[in-house]
Amino acid sequence: MKSTKVGIINVTGYVGVELARLLHQHPYVEITSVTGRSAAGQKLGRFFPNLATYDLTITAELGDCEVVFSAMPHKESARECAPLVKQGLRVIDNSADFRLHNPQDYPDWYGFTHPAPELLKEAVFGLPELHRQALTSTKLCANPGCYPTGAILALAPVVKENLIGPDIVIDSKSGVSGAGRTLSLGTHYSEVNEDISAYALEGHRHLPEITQELNLLNPRQKHAVTFIPHLTPMTRGILSTCYATLFPGKLAAGKKGVEELRQLYTDFYKDKPFVWIAADPPHTKQTYGSNFCTVYPTISPQTGKLIVISCIDNLVKGAAGQAIQNMNLMLGLPEVTGLQALPVYP
């Protein structure tokens, strides 16, 4: 039953452990190899006690497998993945290394020259709600960043339908696990607890992904996105509050316009099993531990401004869960396979 062999490169971070947690519930694939340089030789189930039931040893080198998830940092990930793609393996990369179509974005935003620019054309940006078809036939999936996942899903319907102007504000609030398992003062408990702060005011690296996808959805205008992420005292979850100016006359006035807007979203996501159009303003907790994204579009009665809020679990729909969703598509499986667990609440 569990017939497809899966490997995880760099299992020792939060994306790695989350992949292993979620794949445990997958009926058709089996993890056969997990790597991690510093932890090589250790039992996976001791390194991460929540994975105690796994009987796997972390190794330095990748073993035999057909599908590979890379949870390496950017720059290193491209180097690891490129040969695997060339060997014909299916690769889902969780780094940014294959997300951006323009090779120049790598020196500009990430400070390195891309080692395999020829793969950028082959790679598919792994947001299944936008690129499902392409994902079914690629061998290289660039799993999106956590912030772009929530932000693009919040804005796609109105951008696609050319309802809003190019000046967009995305104010995102993320749990701390998005910063990973590597230690830093900014993720030290006593610093983050009972605190909120904005960061990356000079421009966050997820910005070019967001702009790229919005521009693809509506090539008639170049979007000017002001994206400010905030660190919030919680482990998981991203809530993005998006603000834009509606073109006049496209929606009815007042509550009627809000209804039309909600209908537009409902239609856009009608066959997307992981996007819920929320009936009430959403909470990150309503997606905790799950692959769901809740989206709530509305219009300010005072200013007529479009406001769209989306919530995801940054480690699931924003990383490991979406990676598995993409794997399912790449393997010809139903998109939801192994991902139907409901959010953990409260």
Added chain:
Amino acid sequence: MKSTKVGIINVTGYVGVELARLLHQHPYVEITSVTGRSAAGQKLGRFFPNLATYDLTITAELGDCEVVFSAMPHKESARECAPLVKQGLRVIDNSADFRLHNPQDYPDWYGFTHPAPELLKEAVFGLPELHRQALTSTKLCANPGCYPTGAILALAPVVKENLIGPDIVIDSKSGVSGAGRTLSLGTHYSEVNEDISAYALEGHRHLPEITQELNLLNPRQKHAVTFIPHLTPMTRGILSTCYATLFPGKLAAGKKGVEELRQLYTDFYKDKPFVWIAADPPHTKQTYGSNFCTVYPTISPQTGKLIVISCIDNLVKGAAGQAIQNMNLMLGLPEVTGLQALPVYP
């Protein structure tokens, strides 16, 4: 496939929503009825947005079903459950109403006279690690309290083997969800956040359950349990730190004795799929959202005192998950059915 019809009485609290979350993953049962007085008429998936995929309406009265979970408060639960048991339904009661064998405990500890004392003999205390056999043949399961589950699992091996004296201290630390969804100043966010406190110093209602089960495990002595629960600023999880005096001469001195102790625990729980003997001091987070209980027994090198620490998720192994584990046994299913999701970490 999903052939057994299940009902949940009083779905609107945290045990109710957790039952619905977990049963969503169960391959053989289907929820057909959910009740809740104040919320009757509302859609379950709107009342609890994490259950959005359910197409069920909350009703005032229980509909057709074969298995019933009661999540009613004590006293009311006995009144609801008694007729259902008599009708031949399988009932798993999450209240305290059928946990205590001595009818006098109800006026003493809960302030009411038991309305169906004849059922107390029929009911099985639903800790499968101790009473698996009896659970396979009962129609009435008294699902244990959250604190007793963790505490009894921590102490059962040494009590059963008569290794410790009767004077036992159980210092438990619980997440706030254990206090339920009903509002109180003690569970108001600004009061509980960044705070820890002890409560029920006059004697917590879970004490008689603990004492009853320990006395059954070792009838040679009457256990004098000092049990102090603490409210901890987290949503889920109970960590119990148990202290007792080891009878001299039963275990080797020093590290050898700790090894013997660990072996005793490993043997005791060897065919109990949800109890893990932890290699390192356990964290509640290592059980988050799952039905696992981690147990860590050791001996103080300075004082020779036995120290056993256990962790559970109070809403899963401490409530809804254990209830499903019991249902599985009552239905003749493998104990682990639908409960194998790994803990959510971090």
Added chain:
Amino acid sequence: MKSTKVGIINVTGYVGVELARLLHQHPYVEITSVTGRSAAGQKLGRFFPNLATYDLTITAELGDCEVVFSAMPHKESARECAPLVKQGLRVIDNSADFRLHNPQDYPDWYGFTHPAPELLKEAVFGLPELHRQALTSTKLCANPGCYPTGAILALAPVVKENLIGPDIVIDSKSGVSGAGRTLSLGTHYSEVNEDISAYALEGHRHLPEITQELNLLNPRQKHAVTFIPHLTPMTRGILSTCYATLFPGKLAAGKKGVEELRQLYTDFYKDKPFVWIAADPPHTKQTYGSNFCTVYPTISPQTGKLIVISCIDNLVKGAAGQAIQNMNLMLGLPEVTGLQALPVYP
């Protein structure tokens, strides 16, 4: 020394207890009367154990005093305060009842007709950084809302100097204590912990205060403010992220423009002891328990958008501390008297 007698109406909420905490450090005033209907007869130091050193009993009616802080809810507060003002007492009202100059705002935003509209002209909006002079000669101070305090201080310099257009987004993130001590599901620990959500998307009651003050600062344009508050899993603190479009040509391009902007803020707040222009993006924790407000203005390098972030402790600068700052001005004392304790970090 402690010669001015002070009373607190409705001491039993979070603003009341914070007033008592802060006034304990004030060298020149003494609390002589504290009221609270439901708690009348109880010792203040038992009702709020952090006030254990106070030897005061909560009463139903206000006793003898010269200065009164009202911590009543809106609508009731106006009724309590109006006669006191007429008796010649100095009154600092923490409700919204005297903040808005336009009487029609009360039915529109608060659902009641103002009982003492004649006092609206007399009342001074108690933001000392804008209205210090008027505060020194009033008997009735309308202490601002928590959100308006942070938002207006963030925007005042650029609005005053006519640097930005009228279309403003204020995305605020508040700790839970802002919702008070009254119980609600939305402030129940297990609901709020590990969660973030937006609320009041239909228009928050603090919006008219913000708009009123911005319009006063720059009457050349009518400001269209989109203000979305968010509930954040922390007890204290508000971070407001404000977005606006800079008029072209008013500031230099690039980093030079940011420097000019920072200088503008530094100049604007140069004799305002409680406003700090932050060197780095600010954290709410850097104001915890104190009357300071940190402000960080910058410009997006990608879009040229103005971004200003401010942080306050919602219960101090956003409520009780600012009320005392206003009292100091009303009594002719130095503004900082009794308020110089530094923020509690970490």
Added chain:
Amino acid sequence: MKSTKVGIINVTGYVGVELARLLHQHPYVEITSVTGRSAAGQKLGRFFPNLATYDLTITAELGDCEVVFSAMPHKESARECAPLVKQGLRVIDNSADFRLHNPQDYPDWYGFTHPAPELLKEAVFGLPELHRQALTSTKLCANPGCYPTGAILALAPVVKENLIGPDIVIDSKSGVSGAGRTLSLGTHYSEVNEDISAYALEGHRHLPEITQELNLLNPRQKHAVTFIPHLTPMTRGILSTCYATLFPGKLAAGKKGVEELRQLYTDFYKDKPFVWIAADPPHTKQTYGSNFCTVYPTISPQTGKLIVISCIDNLVKGAAGQAIQNMNLMLGLPEVTGLQALPVYP
């Protein structure tokens, strides 16, 4: 007025910043020198933004001062402090280096041979509630550990009066700031949040301090203390739950005995301004940011066991505040000088 010059060695940790925060309110001393190797040359108010009002630069070497607080780690602190003591400065050491009277405890518990064992006799254990007299005449104060402060204050009255047997359990729950500002996986936000765990099961270094002081209080018996600390998801606060067996016949039975016990505590602490005998089970939050310790003694009605709970803020009464309290005594000032700010609640 601010006439005594004070220095802080290693101001860059949490004890250092807390000393600076608290001394800001002290009327008679002035910080003239702050050291910190890695941060030398930086402005104190930029390094710690909550200290923005300080105009001090962190230096590598200590400047001119009369009183020195050392916030160095153990072993290094003794080396720094010994010459200062010999120069005649008053030194308050926050490390463990002068707390233990028996030089052999240093190799046994801390792994180093004490470099200045002759000073161990001169040093006074800085718990003013026990050693006030000695503190007024010493030049070297060993400020106690955070856990010992709370635990000893909880137990001192009953130990001193010989009411309990030697077998004592201390189950302590600490906020994360007790682990300091140095990064570790164990204090990484995503690991600690929504988690509780026990640690140092092999014996925590604070144990010998506790035992030393209890043995001094009642030399008739050698106390066997089982002390288990727990890490709790909060920044500040320690709650210690202490369990012991009361000698029979010393207190009346039932509620009368509890009253006698409370009276004993009230009498013991009657002239100790920072210890409050709590009327209700205490909360750490009731001491937040302050130098107070709340103590709640009671007796289990079921088992007759003594239970005493104490709460402190680990960084104030458990470190910096107590250090200043000791400084006051060493300088002949009233014990409470500069330390009377009430706890921050909620």
